[in-house]
Amino acid sequence: MTTIPEIVEDIISRSPFLVEAISDDIINFSALARNIRPEIEKRLHKEVQNGAIVMALKRMKPRLMGQNLEGDVQEYLRSMGEIIVRSDLVDFAFKNSSTLVGKQQQLLNKLQEQKDIFHASSKGVYETNIVTSKWIEREVMQIFEEEELLSKIDDLASVTMRMPTTYSKDVPGVFYYILRRLAWENINVVEIISTKHEFSLIVDKDAVNTTFNMLNDMKSRRS
Structure with missing residues (x-):
């Protein structure tokens, strides 16, 4: 039989924002309980008291705080290479x-002799994106x-980060x-482009300095 604590944990785990707010002790449990109460009652097919939900949230808190996910992420980002x-x-x-695909190959053939050029492409189910330097725009259009x-x-x-060689799957x-x-x-992030050890954010040119400074701060921050 499904219990209130199990449903509460399922609801909270679906939202990183709620996990973070509970871990940082910046959320009102009574208000949160009222907010998630309708879903809990729907899944249990009966009325539930706010107090029972608050109790389940309080019991979750020590476990969430013990995960220290943000600390692990910060430690990982401090190992970043150049930006x-x-x-x-x-x-x-x-x-x-x-x-x-044939057109993409033509473009790559033209670019293989070019140095100091940015080019990245990604193919989805229905469309393909190409991000490239402005000065070859005419060639792309042709x-x-x-x-x-x-x-x-x-x-x-673009702001590109050289990520640590340790694989990030171990640092959620x-x-x-x-x-x-x-x-x-x-x-606003227009595109996200990644390889195994590089992570590029494509942003509006007016936001590039703020983006760079923010990432550099993450890299240099000490616990």
Whole structure:
């Protein structure tokens, strides 16, 4: 039989924001209990007292605080390598087609002799994104002239982090921690591009300095 504590834990675990707020002791348990009470009653098919929910939340708190996930993330980010900024980027989104891959190969052939150029692409189910330096925009438009352009965003910049060689799967919450800080700064992330040990944020050029400073602060911060 499902119990109130089990349902409460399931609800809280679905929201990193609630986990963080409980761990930091910045949330009112009575208010939270009233908020999640309808879902608990729906799943139990009976009325539930706020006091029982509050008790379940209080019992969860020591376990959440003991996880120290944020401390682990901060330690991981302090091991980051250099942070690289590239400006004057353009983001293209093309509808996938049977000829699109061939066009991408043509573009790569043109770029293989070029140095100091930013180029990244990712293929989704229905569309392909290409982020590249502004000064080859004309070549991109010529090569992909017959493809369906879904969107084009100018005046972008990238901030690339060299991540530690230790695999981040052992440190949950790394990307959430970074993106949360960006959200607090009201920075919109246009694209996220990653490889095994690199993580690039594509942002508006006006936000690149704030983004760089924020990441550099994460890297240099000491416990």
